[in-house]
Amino acid sequence: MKRREFLATGAATLGTAIAGCASGEGLGYDIAMVSNAFVPGNTSPVPEDAPEWVPSEDPTLEVRIGDTIIWENTDSRIHTVTAATVDHEEAEAMLGTDEGDEGHHETGPTLPSAGTFFASGDFDDELTAVESFFENVSGGGAIPPGKQYAHTFHTPGWYHYYCIPHETAGMMGNVHVLDV
Ligand SMILES: [Cu+2]
Numbered sequence: 001m002k003r004r005e006f007l008a009t010g011a012a013t014l015g016t017a018i019a020g021c022a023s024g025e026g027l028g029y030d031i032a033m034v035s036n037a038f039v040p041g042n043t044s045p046v047p048e049d050a051p052e053w054v055p056s057e058d059p060t061l062e063v064r065i066g067d068t069i070i071w072e073n074t075d076s077r078i079h080t081v082t083a084a085t086v087d088h089e090e091a092e093a094m095l096g097t098d099e100g101d102e103g104h105h106e107t108g109p110t111l112p113s114a115g116t117f118f119a120s121g122d123f124d125d126e127l128t129a130v131e132s133f134f135e136n137v138s139g140g141g142a143i144p145p146g147k148q149y150a151h152t153f154h155t156p157g158w159y160h161y162y163c164i165p166h167e168t169a170g171m172m173g174n175v176h177v178l179d180v
Contacts, residue, residue, distance in 0.1 A: 029072035038173035060174040068152040078142040084109040085126040112157030120149040153177040
């Protein structure tokens with residue numbers, strides 16, 4: 001086909017790569033994992049009434065209850081998807097990033113409720129996820145290049161997540177699950 005037609009088709013394909021409907025069509029994922037960043041297919045601004053701990057500068061994907069988000073590692077290095085919790089300060093101490101990190105939150109991130117933690121590797125909590133990454137327990141939650149991680153959100157609210165080895169480089173993002 002002609003180059004112009006090809007470009008038009010490419011744009012249409014990109015347009016379908018939004019949360020909740022990406023599976024099996026378009027790019028096949030909602031959030032790309034690139035060098036030191038999460039890149040959602042589309043981002044929403046963080047409103048002023050969001051909790052104080054939600055970093056407004058991080059890319060924010062808005063979804064609805066029951067939506068599944070698919071992250072894909074489109075990079076050549078490994079990454080993780082790890083939700084930040086009330087234990088985040090302790091996790092940063094383990095990561096050695098607790099000093100000089102302006103990105104996080106005097107109050108500490110809190111998930112909408114207990115049982116809503118998520119992480120590649122399916123660990124039970126944030127500290128276990130970080131520990132397992134460094135001790136390489138069952139792969140440590142690392143997502144190799146070309147692989148995906150998916151999570152379905154059942155509880156409305158704000159979620160903040162990061163990549164364990166690249167948080168200091170600013171590899172962080174937010175998910176806002178709308179109550180609809
Ligand atoms: Cu990373």
